[in-house]
Amino acid sequence: MVNVYNQGHGYYTKHLGENLCVNHHCGDYLYLYNNAANAYSLEEFDNHFVEFKNKCPAATIVLEHDIGFEKWSRAHYPGNRYDVMTTNIVESLNAMLIDEKEYPVASIFNLITKRFGELFRERHTYILKSMDNQMVSAAEKIARKKMIEGASLYVENIIGDGNQFIVFGAGVTAYVDLLEKSCSCR
Template structure:
């Protein structure tokens, strides 16, 4: 699994009500992988902290671990108490909805999304300045009260790959909408049955494609990036076989193959060669080098 854990809660509608907490991750093929479910009376710091303490027996604490959630205070407090080294970031869509509903900035909401999804610091700065011109109070809140590291891709201290929202947890909740009216025992029996079938199917899939260097999701991204990179002019300016410079319509990008980095930051943050890197690999070797040889060891 990618070390990006999405945390969510959903209300139960049975006789005894309650709230079901859940953590969900994804594998490299973008399949959803439910990790833990937990039913409680109500959300508070004590319940969330207990939840995370139990989760630590499965998901080990570390600086390469990332949690994504909404802005419920008990979620953040529980992570802080149980996980000393992991990072926590807010769901981009949840913050956007808050700006739209509570602050009535729906007309300029796209500027916030552009800022949050920006890869490079220059791209981030350009979008944020534009957003700040239209929404100064919200920009102040995002910059000084939340901090850039809590919601933006560029300033997040770890790596969240391409996961910017918590929709994978919401999808699991929607799958269980009928079960949420059952008793607690019936809910978990249904979860065991439903996801047990999914995991068995997934295991068959993994065994079938285990000899492939790439899973299909990443292979499609690489092919698209290779196609987009066909228009680039590539030069080995420094004479270093691992460093190349890309030119296209006045834009310049620099790729370091050994460090797996690019000045556009997509290679660095998503961990899949961007269009600049694929153009470099084509020049350095041959047409399908990026698909045949690149070691996709990181999700």
């Protein structure tokens, strides 16, 4: 059971599952292990783990006592994975924009642009402070120009229906239709 791959904060559930199949012959019930490993709440985890425990008791002893839930279970993990609240990018964005979700779509686009601009500027400042040597001057000029261009983008709703927008800035105007999944630039 020691042939698992450590990812820094926990074990890859896929490789751990493969080891469970080989060493404990519980391949028919591996879906129960995966359900427990990927559960977000403790209650959901407990339901799946108890069911897995009924089918493969020897494997669950290893998972519970030898490895520990916090090493492979999302619900029991004590910290943030990869420095964010979740590995799901949509959930990360929802958490970041929780107050803005109730705004009209055009306002949300503008707020997202502003928020990402702030994050990029913060990270850029952090990198510059932590670097022993400066970026190559040409790359620095390009990065600075792109940051300024990104900060100047603005979104407007064309006819107020929430589907058609104009995005303009940095010398470009783009018409976006969310229903048509199209974009045209001028």
